Amino acid sequence: MNVITKGLKYKIWNNFKKTQKSTIYRVLQELLTSMRKHSKTSIVVLNFEQQNHQLLINYKDNGKGTDLIKRNGLQNTEDRIHSINGTITFNQG
Secondary structure (H helix, E strand, O other): OEEEEEOOOHHHHHHOOHHHHHHHHHHHHHHHHHHHHHOOOOEEEEEEEEEOOEEEEEEEEOOOOOOOOOOHHHHHHHHHHHHOOOOOOOOOO
């Protein structure tokens, strides 16, 4: 599997607390683990963009897709993001 990152600059992280950084790390870790287990992905693209004091992370992969059912992994991901007053949107397509 290849992971491509765009817009990942050290200075992006200067505006975030340690707990926020840790949560984002865990969320990305959960997404990558879930993808590896279920989607047979060969390419992942993570695009990081800062707008004002918000960090937007767009995750895309070329996996087979699935019916989006929020169980353990995806529910944990959503709960973690909400714990730092963030939002997450799951789209297929």
